[in-house]
Amino acid sequence: MNIETLFINENQSVLEAMKHIDVTAKQILLVVENNKLKAIITDGDIRRHLLRGGNLEDKVKDIANYKPRFIYDKDKNNAQELMKKWSILSLPVLNKRFEIQSVVFLKDYEIGRDHSVNAPVVIMAGGLGTRLHPYTKILPKPLIPIGEIPITEHIINQFMEYECNKFHLIVNHKRNMIKAYFSDAEKDYQLEFHDEDIPLGTGGGLSLLKGKVETTFFLTNCDVLIRANYKEIFDFHKQNGNKITIVAAYKHLTIPYGIINMDSKGEIATMIEKPEYSFLTNTGFYVVEPEVVDRIKDYKAIGFPDIIEQQKSLGEKIGVFPVSERCWLDMGQLEELEEMRKELGV
Known part of the structure; x- marks a missing residue:
């Protein structure tokens, strides 16, 4: 370069x-x-x-x-x-x-080893992964390989750099395959599975952790990898007294057309050629206080964004930690899966 x-x-x-x-x-x-x-x-x-x-x-x-x-x-x-x-x-x-x-x-990891967080990590690993068909017809999404290891192991390894060594996986679809993989894998961390017998959405499965997670924890979907300083994210959450902190990535979007706005008479009001927009988008990566888990109803499907809205309506503080677009790797769709492999060099 x-x-x-x-x-x-x-x-x-x-x-x-x-x-x-x-x-x-x-x-x-x-x-x-x-x-x-x-x-x-x-x-x-x-x-x-x-x-x-x-x-x-x-x-x-x-x-x-x-x-x-x-x-x-x-x-x-x-x-x-x-x-x-x-x-x-x-x-x-x-x-x-x-x-x-x-x-x-x-390299980031050389500094990261000196920044211990040592917080538990919850990985939502129970989804069907329908956007990744046909891969997920055979493998559950948490076991989709990125190089020689599955995405979930990449996520775990990233957290291990910050001395987070206690993991909770909420599993449902093809759960026995996930358990079998990790039972055979060599690991120097604790891993506990929580069976979601009915689909509970991206947030409802947290009700399975009542009494099991009693300190501030990280929560992540199993198809995203955040390349940022987790210590900095965690400290931001604690210093600001947040109940939940959302890690959000800035996205930049250019509309490849001229955008026309009409007035009430059907005449042109404005015309903007190829406008560019910047906005924050939810990455599916959070820092959460354990009280949030206690307020989730048992066996009721709910998305985590809905839980955030509930907490906000109760007057709780919801923070946002922004990262750049390149810090967020998402394999939720096939083209994004290939992009993640390219970014990780595998």
Whole structure:
């Protein structure tokens, strides 16, 4: 990758920066003037800006870090050690004239191992997976392979990086196949199954956990993988006193047509050529307080979004933790399944 692909103008919008970060997948952009490093902006800077109520239309210069950490070219051999010390994922390299030479990177997991969360994880693994036919005619969705291991094992491995080692799987469709796979698998974590004898939706199955999950827990669908800092998500949830925190991904959609609005006389009011929209979408990944489980009715089908609305109507605080579109891998449909395999390099 050419380093210039990481350059951004400080007068560009936060939305443009977010899209640029998604394309490069490096979590950092450089504001450079006359080839000299002026500032940096990271996906974390963007997320903190949005959580403070900032707008996507604001400028990069409003949130960029104009006093970034960097190293000189002669100190490049110490880059990995310094990034671990400073808990950062990337580090610009400059020459003695302060001109940008390169950027060195530290993989997420190397920092993640030092960020213990140690919270239980509930995986909703009971759905029919009808959108993944014909695969799910043979295998249950939790066992669909992404490379050499099933999606559920990828999810578990991601949580294990944050020392989450107690897992609850709510199972229904082809449950015996799921249990048989994990009974044979070598594992250094605890795994408990909960049988959903009748379909209870994406939320009703949590009623099976009453008295079994008594601390703040992660909840995830079995067809999504979130590539973000789980410690940061968990801490955000606790610090804000949320009853539920929704991890939501920014999606950017361009309508490939000119959109026409009419007035009451049947005449053209406005015409917008190929409008672009940005919005937050629910990823199916949450942090939840155990009291939520206690309020769910037994043996009644309900979606988790409906549970969120119920909690909100009771005056409970529901938080949103935004991530970029590239942080969310979803295999809910066949084309998305192939995209996940490509992203994970398997």
